[in-house]
Amino acid sequence: MDKKIRVAEMFAGVGGFHLGLSRASSHFEVIWADQFEPSRKNQFAFNIYKKNFPETNVVNEDISLINKTNIPYMDMLVGGFPCQDYSVASTGAKGIFGKKGVLWWDIKDVIEAKWPQFVFLENVDRLLTSPGINSVQPGRDFGMILRTFSDLGYGVTWKMINAADYGFPQRRRRTFIFAFRKDTNFKKYVKNIAQLGEENIAEFIKSMPPLSSSLKNISIGEISEVDLTKYNSLIDFSDNFSVEKAFKKTGFMIDGHIYMADYQPYIVKPKTLESIIKPNETDETLYLTPEKENKFKELKDGFKTIKISKSGHKYPYGMGAIAFPDPLNKPARTMVTSEHTVSRMSHVIKDPGNGLLRLISPEEAEQINTFPIGWTLEKNITPSNRYFMMGNALVVDLVKVIGIEIEKLAKKEHRKKYINSSKLEVIKH
Structure with missing residues (x-):
């Protein structure tokens, strides 16, 4: 495949997504990135990103102030964003606004403005239970993200991954989210799987790309289903959503219908x-x-x-x-x-x-x-700043592995069919 996969990166940090995707394939081209730390006078992360990727158009602006229509055309939007309160409220003529999870709504605005084919996001593991397992609505915040994607016309796969389970040198648990636009072949494929029954759904969750095709599961637990379509609006969802014990570790959402399960990883000997x-x-x-x-x-x-x-x-x-x-x-x-x-x-x-x-x-x-050693070195930077940025970063080689699978999906968008396991027949589009 000679066609480049044009990537835009939000909340770019020191470039973990960029570096991981570049290790995955030369076909990924990051054409725009934004990194801004509102609480810090020195924008060290931006400077480090610019130093390591001098050819990338990286801006140092508050994402909420950026005109989203001016962001370049992209095939995929990526980013790691904080876990916040994603409840919504109606404010009269102003419509629906997130109370605290403003960064998620900026992601939504970019998706609406540019409508990328794919979206690849990373968040903390507790997103699946936020605002808390002991709250009256455990999992509401992740459910809000899924409902928003559904309203925008996207399907979603997700997986909470412990990097050490798959051979990486850190027991870092993070939720990875992959969304795919409604006109993609992959969206049609996943929709067909959802209609083939529980056995096929279970097989897909066990090995679904791009989050389990290489990062394999040896088994999955009981499948749970959730219907997001029964809520009339985001406000109705925010006020009334409930799911037993929050979201499970992996699953997918298609046309507002969720299928999910916990899983046991195929553990690889980790780097110590x-x-x-x-x-x-x-x-x-x-x-x-x-x-x-x-x-x-x-x-x-x-x-x-x-x-x-x-x-x-x-x-x-x-x-x-x-x-x-x-x-x-x-x-x-x-x-x-x-x-x-x-x-x-x-x-x-x-x-x-x-x-x-x-x-x-x-x-x-x-x-x-x-x-790489020395990645965060920058003029006048202190050790505490370097630790701060690594505490906010992700495991680059985990992004690389997922990126390799995303590239395979992008290639298949130019074909007429998908082939999965022996239990699934070829599905023609």
Whole structure:
């Protein structure tokens, strides 16, 4: 396939999507990106993106202020966006607005303005239960995203993926969302599968592209169905949506009808911290003082308590103990933006060269996310800024694997048929 797949990137960070797709295939061409950090005076992520991708038209503007019609034509929109409150309210003549999840509505506006063939998004794992498993509407926020895609004329597949399950050096759990426009062959194919019955639906969920065709599942659980079409509007949906125990880890939505299941991954031997950590680190500021060591021990102990929900329901809440120091024979835990601080979630390792306790270095943080060493180096940047950006980043090589499957789907858009497993006949369009 000689045709380029033109990609636009929102909330671009330091370019994890861009780098992953470029590793997947030279056919992906990022033609526009936006990176803006409203809470920071120094726009380091934008500068790093521009340094590493000098040929890309990357802008440093608040996405809410950008005229979406001026964004270049695209085949695929990508981006990682924060998990927020996606409830909606009617404001008279102003129509429907999200109360807090404004970034999602900017994504919606871009899709409406440019109508890309595909959309590929990443979010936190808890999106599937947001605004909370103990709330009266667990999963409402993800349901709102699915309902919005359906109203825009898209089908969706999703999967919550632990990167370490598939051989990557971090136990980072993230929800990946892939949407496909109503006029695509893939949309017609998935719609046919939904009509073929539960056995075929189960087989598709188990191995559906682009999120499970390479990132294989060995089994899936019971299939649940949800009908989004019974809600008259987004406001009706926001006020009245309910689903038992929120959304399951993987599934698909077609014409407002959802089929989903939990799954067991086909686990690949992961890359461990031992293969990344540099012995005899020379940066003395990374090593723990006795005071810091004692504080870390205290923070990493587990605790249990009882909380009360807004509805008055009591429920147990706690956090288990975290290994101290972090074992080198396992992948890293999920990195956080405060990785350099004395906090419960910061990694502490025993340096394999000198046996002393220390924090991971910025270069090690980059490798844990499968970025090249030195990717986040920038003039006047501090180590804390570099950790912050890696805490917000994604696992690049996971995007690469999914990108390879997306390219296959793009190629099939130029063909007249799809062929799936032996249980499914060839479906002609």
